[in-house]
Amino acid sequence: MRPFARLAPILAPALAALLLIPGLPAQTALAQGTQGPLRIEITEGVIEPLPFALPVFVAENAAAGQMAQRISETVAADLTGTGLFRRIGPEAFISRVTAFDSPIRYPDWRAINAQALIVGAVNVSASGQVTVKFRLFDVFAGQEMGEGLQLGGSESGWRRLAHKVADTVYSRITGERPYFDSRVVFVAETGPKNDRRKRLAIMDYDGENIRYLTDASSIVLAPRFSPAGDRVLYTSYESGIPRIYMMEVSTAQRRVLDDQQGIMTFAPRFSPDGQSVVYSLSTGGNTDIYVLNLSGGQPRRLTSAPSIETAPSFSPDGGRVVFESDRSGAPQLYVMPATGGEVRRISFGEGRYGTPVWSPRGDMIAFTKQNAGRFHIGVMRADGSEERLLTASFLDEGPTWAPNGRVIMFMRETAGAGGAPSLYSVDISGRNLRRVNTGGAASDPAWSPLLP
Amino acid sequence: MNEGRYSMTHLAKAALLVAALGLGACTDPARLGGGSGDGGFGGGTGALGDPSNPASIAYFNRTVGDRVLFAVDQSTLDDTARATLGEQAVWLSANPEYAVLIEGHADERGTREYNLALGARRANSVQEYLISQGVAANRLRTVSYGKERPTEICSDESCYQQNRRAVSVVTAGAPVN
Numbered sequence: 338m339r340p341f342a343r344l345a346p347i348l349a350p351a352l353a354a355l356l357l358i359p360g361l362p363a364q365t366a367l368a369q370g371t372q373g374p375l376r377i378e379i380t381e382g383v384i385e386p387l388p389f390a391l392p393v394f395v396a397e398n399a400a401a402g403q404m405a406q407r408i409s410e411t412v413a414a415d416l417t418g419t420g421l422f423r424r425i426g427p428e429a430f431i432s433r434v435t436a437f438d439s440p441i442r443y444p445d446w447r448a449i450n451a452q453a454l455i456v457g458a459v460n461v462s463a464s465g466q467v468t469v470k471f472r473l474f475d476v477f478a479g480q481e482m483g484e485g486l487q488l489g490g491s492e493s494g495w496r497r498l499a500h501k502v503a504d505t506v507y508s509r510i511t512g513e514r515p516y517f518d519s520r521v522v523f524v525a526e527t528g529p530k531n532d533r534r535k536r537l538a539i540m541d542y543d544g545e546n547i548r549y550l551t552d553a554s555s556i557v558l559a560p561r562f563s564p565a566g567d568r569v570l571y572t573s574y575e576s577g578i579p580r581i582y583m584m585e586v587s588t589a590q591r592r593v594l595d596d597q598q599g600i601m602t603f604a605p606r607f608s609p610d611g612q613s614v615v616y617s618l619s620t621g622g623n624t625d626i627y628v629l630n631l632s633g634g635q636p637r638r639l640t641s642a643p644s645i646e647t648a649p650s651f652s653p654d655g656g657r658v659v660f661e662s663d664r665s666g667a668p669q670l671y672v673m674p675a676t677g678g679e680v681r682r683i684s685f686g687e688g689r690y691g692t693p694v695w696s697p698r699g700d701m702i703a704f705t706k707q708n709a710g711r712f713h714i715g716v717m718r719a720d721g722s723e724e725r726l727l728t729a730s731f732l733d734e735g736p737t738w739a740p741n742g743r744v745i746m747f748m749r750e751t752a753g754a755g756g757a758p759s760l761y762s763v764d765i766s767g768r769n770l771r772r773v774n775t776g777g778a779a780s781d782p783a784w785s786p787l788l789p
Numbered sequence: 790m791n792e793g794r795y796s797m798t799h800l801a802k803a804a805l806l807v808a809a810l811g812l813g814a815c816t817d818p819a820r821l822g823g824g825s826g827d828g829g830f831g832g833g834t835g836a837l838g839d840p841s842n843p844a845s846i847a848y849f850n851r852t853v854g855d856r857v858l859f860a861v862d863q864s865t866l867d868d869t870a871r872a873t874l875g876e877q878a879v880w881l882s883a884n885p886e887y888a889v890l891i892e893g894h895a896d897e898r899g900t901r902e903y904n905l906a907l908g909a910r911r912a913n914s915v916q917e918y919l920i921s922q923g924v925a926a927n928r929l930r931t932v933s934y935g936k937e938r939p940t941e942i943c944s945d946e947s948c949y950q951q952n953r954r955a956v957s958v959v960t961a962g963a964p965v966n
Binding site: 529531556558577578601604617621623624647648661663668689691732754781 | 864897898903906911916917931932933940941944
């Protein structure tokens with residue numbers, strides 16, 4: 338067995354009040370995996386989830402008992418939540434893992450058909466510093482997969498440690514970039530349908546650690562993360578009309594973006610470099626797309642048509658913008674250069690298309706489609722080809738991409754006087770539709786980048 | 790279409806407050822429970838005035854008619870709508886101390902962004918028509934609520950048609966220049 342050689346940098350301990358932990362270079366840590374035969378090819382469509390064993394991580398001191406349990410369960414929940422993995426219950430185990438460095442008895446794990454084995458240990462220091470180390474084993478190859486890693490952080494940040502562990506396992510086995518250590522900003526809703534109260538909220542991708550960023554005194558809509566995850570754009574009625582605001586996530590400090598008297602602005606998104614914002618502005622009843630450089634200057638108009646132009650989203654290289662327009666008579670999707678200019682229609686199927694969002698990988702565009710009385714979340718290639726619908730319901734709307742471009746979260750609203758929205762996620766294959774537990778009604782999710 | 794079914798307590802209080810403080814038309818409808826488009830019928834006298842008094846806001850809401858309805862995805866005004874707006878213009882010229890906030894709304898069968906833009910179109914249609922009927926532009930402001938503030942909450946056409954609306958919310962105060 339390979340010695341436990343490599344230690345990842347320790348996460349900064351001060352997490353409690355801040356959302357971002359500087360310190361752990363995720364890419365470095367995740368690039369260490371060697372490619373064993375154990376592999377899930379996501380693109381091929383997984384029918385049978387890969388069985389893994391994850392014995393509760395060893396508590397290396399008395400203080401770590403509960404923490405080891407929690408971290409283990411969260412790592413397992415991340416993996417099984419993808420639909421790609423299935424956890425084997427501990428009652429089936431033949432071997433017990435009592436120490437992190439115990440030799441692995443591969444035949445015992447093969448006998449219960451565990452293809453992957455994750456062994457870990459947790460230590461909680463007197464000062465509240467949590468240390469997690471783990472190893473991933475390819476049971477049938479009889480070898481470790483990648484090298485052991487150690488992560489550290491404060492007690493209050495333990496979920497991030499668990500997500501980082503799960504991210505590493507996911508990446509090593511799938512070859513995909515990770516996404517568990519990420520957040521979602523959304524709109525938390527309460528109250529009846531004709532008097533809904535809306536608050537901006539932020540949570541871990543799995544619905545944990547919900548924190549509210551605004552009170553319910555004004556309608557807020559459609560928050561969007563900056564590429565670094567430190568800022569959020571959203572639309573608020575706090576001035577009486579819809580206007581775009583930019584908020585620092587760590588402090589909840591905000592400022593209005595385009596402050597023209599009486600002018601409605603909405604549907605903002607950051608450029609990939611975080612330096613400018615593309616958005617809709619309505620004047621004289623006409624809605625067009627504008628771009629504003631955040632370092633100063635006047636808004637620049639990108640479209641100029643009597644039709645509605647809204648819901649713009651940059652390509653990841655920043656070169657193009659996909660948006661929604663009803664210039665053909667009904668809302669369809671169009672692409673134009675990020676500087677404006679020639680517009681090309683990309684949606685040609687039946688029905689109405691809206692809320693296009695470019696995938697972080699650049700290859701696909703997710704959208705909302707309305708057809709024959711139903712709403713769908715779908716994806717198409719950036720040129721409009723290979724359209725696929727992933728969901729169908731009374732009202733599915735507003736897709737957002739996981740940082741690795743493999744999963745989409747969206748809002749699903751139920752019909753009727755008691756109807757309410759919830760957040761769901763689905764693979765881009767259309768499988769693994771899941772409701773995200775937000776504790777109450779929720780809409781307009783936007784996924785953060787992978788946290789640092 | 791003047792049969793609003795929901796109570797107006799929030800708006801009534803707000804209107805009272807505006808009147809009492811002598812403020813301009815600059816209230817925040819979003820903060821008033823969004824009830825600003827819900828009518829004001831059945832409240833009787835009170836902040837909106839005596840509905841039998843033709844100079845009252847209650848009279849405007851109930852008798853003149855404070856809202857017009859639209860077909861799916863449309864912002865054009867039909868004959869009924871133009872008749873209502875004509876009456877609104879007459880009332881506004883007779884009551885020059887009031888300003889109007891025109892709210893554009895959409896039903897729930899569209900995306901949030903598109904419906905915001907559609908509501909802006911609807912509000913603008915009303916604004917332009919009122920101006921064409923002689924109402925001073927500086928008495929009129931518009932806002933779109935998209936699908937955020939339905940008055941009717943069922944999920945079929947009987948409710949949707951009531952929600953595809955533009956509501957003229959009369960507010961006390963001199964014109965904003």
